[in-house]
Amino acid sequence: MSSAHPFSRRDVVKTGLAAGALAAIPVLPIAAAQKEPAVDLKKHPYIDAHSHIWSPDTKKWPLANGKTAKDLDPPSFTPAELLKLANSVGVGRVVLIQHTLYHGYDNTYLLDAAKAHPGVFAVTGMVNDTKPEPGQAMLDLFKRGVKAFRITSRPGIGASGGEKWLSGPGMAEMWKTAATTGQVMACLIDAKDLPGVDAMCGKNPDTTVVIDHFARIGVDGTVPEADLKQLCALAKHKNTYVKLSAYYALGNKKPPYLDLAPMIRRLLDAFTPDRCMWASDAPYQTQGDNTYQASIELIRGKLDFLSAGDKEKLLTKTAERVYFTE
């Protein structure tokens, strides 16, 4: 005990000093100093804004949509496996994304992972917008720390996937609720869905919206100018963001991914680095020639138009502001 604090708070309570005197005594930082910090930000400064996880223990965490352990590919990608990869390239925090096919609307596995690794993971969950009161479900999950919700146009994935994915009353309620809770609408979409998202952003200007994987522009190997223009046009809504991610699936689909540089540059011009964030989309970005390291390396070391400050935003600051602040 330091001589500056001759007695502990408990001693003060025991001796019955007035509450005012108690309040005036600073809380000793001993507990904090003794606890391991959740993330060593010097060693692992970066944030991966998009990764999935799943467990081979499907008894403890059952799979949805009729999937079994045999469907898991890779068969295991646990928080420990993810963090081993992430930490090896300086990534200390990760935004976990609900795996729609494996876990459906059961967010338990991600919530358990976040609880077991405080400060390390932020959770993007899912709620069913075709069931009653999705807004209440969002609030319940807000209390459990869920920062964002995956919504998607992909048929057979979202409850109302397909053409009308954005037009139901449940979806309207979700966007409205998100504006009050600060939770993010995280859009897994294709370029054809951009006009619909643009309209929803216009109706919900206070809702934070993050577009996954460049709206999958480049998935067929080409970057159509009209699509890229539409994506860039979303930047006029001040609460929209883009994930620069899933390089394994876009353009040439091979490291070092330099063919994606012109698209990245256009997005940085439109959104600024304050509204763009790097993400891996592991474990998909960890197969064959595509590696976790090659993904972060594109942003960290291969794009000469990025300043050190830009990189800090893309690799840490933007995602930190959106997902890791209270």
Ligand SMILES: [Zn+2]
């Ligand atoms: Zn993903």
